[in-house]
Amino acid sequence: MNAISLSPVPGSGAAVSAGSVWTPWAAAALARPLLRLTRGSLVLLGLLLALAAFALATQPQLRDGIESRALAWLLERQMSAFGVAVDPQAIDRVTVSDPQALPDEQERVANWLSRKYRVAKEPMSALVAEAFVVGKQLDLDPKLILAVMAMESRFNPFAASPVGAQGLMQVMTRVHSAKLEDFGGNMAVFDPLTNLRVGAMILRDTIRRSGSVEGGLRLYVGAVSTDGRDYIDRVLSERDRLHLVAAGQRVGFNAQQRQTLARAPGPADAPSATVGAAPAPGLEADAAAVSTPERPLVAAPELEAKAPATLDLGPPRQSGTAPYPGDSLPAA
Numbered sequence: 001m002n003a004i005s006l007s008p009v010p011g012s013g014a015a016v017s018a019g020s021v022w023t024p025w026a027a028a029a030l031a032r033p034l035l036r037l038t039r040g041s042l043v044l045l046g047l048l049l050a051l052a053a054f055a056l057a058t059q060p061q062l063r064d065g066i067e068s069r070a071l072a073w074l075l076e077r078q079m080s081a082f083g084v085a086v087d088p089q090a091i092d093r094v095t096v097s098d099p100q101a102l103p104d105e106q107e108r109v110a111n112w113l114s115r116k117y118r119v120a121k122e123p124m125s126a127l128v129a130e131a132f133v134v135g136k137q138l139d140l141d142p143k144l145i146l147a148v149m150a151m152e153s154r155f156n157p158f159a160a161s162p163v164g165a166q167g168l169m170q171v172m173t174r175v176h177s178a179k180l181e182d183f184g185g186n187m188a189v190f191d192p193l194t195n196l197r198v199g200a201m202i203l204r205d206t207i208r209r210s211g212s213v214e215g216g217l218r219l220y221v222g223a224v225s226t227d228g229r230d231y232i233d234r235v236l237s238e239r240d241r242l243h244l245v246a247a248g249q250r251v252g253f254n255a256q257q258r259q260t261l262a263r264a265p266g267p268a269d270a271p272s273a274t275v276g277a278a279p280a281p282g283l284e285a286d287a288a289a290v291s292t293p294e295r296p297l298v299a300a301p302e303l304e305a306k307a308p309a310t311l312d313l314g315p316p317r318q319s320g321t322a323p324y325p326g327d328s329l330p331a332a
């Protein structure tokens with residue numbers, strides 16, 4: 001048998017003996033080392049991947065560092081593509097709710113307030129839903145919370161007054177910093193839900209202190225030089241409209257506005273050293289009637305003080321209906 005003779009440079013034109021034939025056995029002989037090398041490389045790569053997975057599983061800090069670097073790299077690429085920084089977590093900071101996911105009563109209130117104050121339905125739905133949750137927790141009428149919010153800021157979460165009241169319910173941060181501390185500090189006043197919660201707690205406290213809803217609103221607005229009647233009328237009128245809307249009635253934006261006559265300030269209206277202004281005459285008797293150790297004063301509709309008989313309560317309500325279930329019509 002002739003020995004296999006190969007040209008040192010294939011295709012070079014060098015003479016090849018007649019017995020030089022490129023056989024499959026020769027190709028297999030050359031491929032075996034390459035296969036062994038490939039197999040060894042794959043085994044080594046698998047071991048490296050297994051070690052890396054073990055390290056990531058047992059070292060959370062290493063895993064977090066790799067994820068942070070990878071995310072930063074992706075954000076840099078996106079920023080170079082869009083020209084501005086992107087934030088995939090931005091959706092988590094949005095205060096919104098699906099209006100159709102609300103109960104019918106809350107959905108009607110959210111839609112009405114959205115149209116009246118020109119606020120998008122989604123954030124308004126979140127505020128309405130939160131008002132109902134907080135109202136139940138504090139035993140406070142949620143429509144009253146929303147009415148105060150409407151009069152104070154018109155649902156602007158960044159509203160500010162010259163005297164330092166801020167946010168949806170115009171919370172005085174320098175006065176109520178202790179309450180805001182539980183939410184992370186004074187800057188939390190600009191978070192809509194935090195402002196709503198803190199404002200509702202303040203409203204609940206003022207109502208308990210004064211003994212009536214009207215007295216509580218007077219303390220809440222800080223009326224000193226006046227009796228706060230205009231503010232009280234606007235808040236209670238809005239609350240009454242919201243009760244009608246929640247019940248499914250068609251209500252105009254300014255329908256059923258209370259128009260009581262303002263009283264001249266008297267000795268009973270002198271500022272108090274502890275609360276800022278004393279309740280108007282006619283409120284103390286109602287407070288004494290309902291304030292007992294067994295039943296503390298709360299902002300429930302049935303505990304609202306009756307208006308003094310000398311005040312003009314405005315035109316009668318339409319169709320002789322009560323402003324909301326459980327409330328009685330004012331005396332003519």
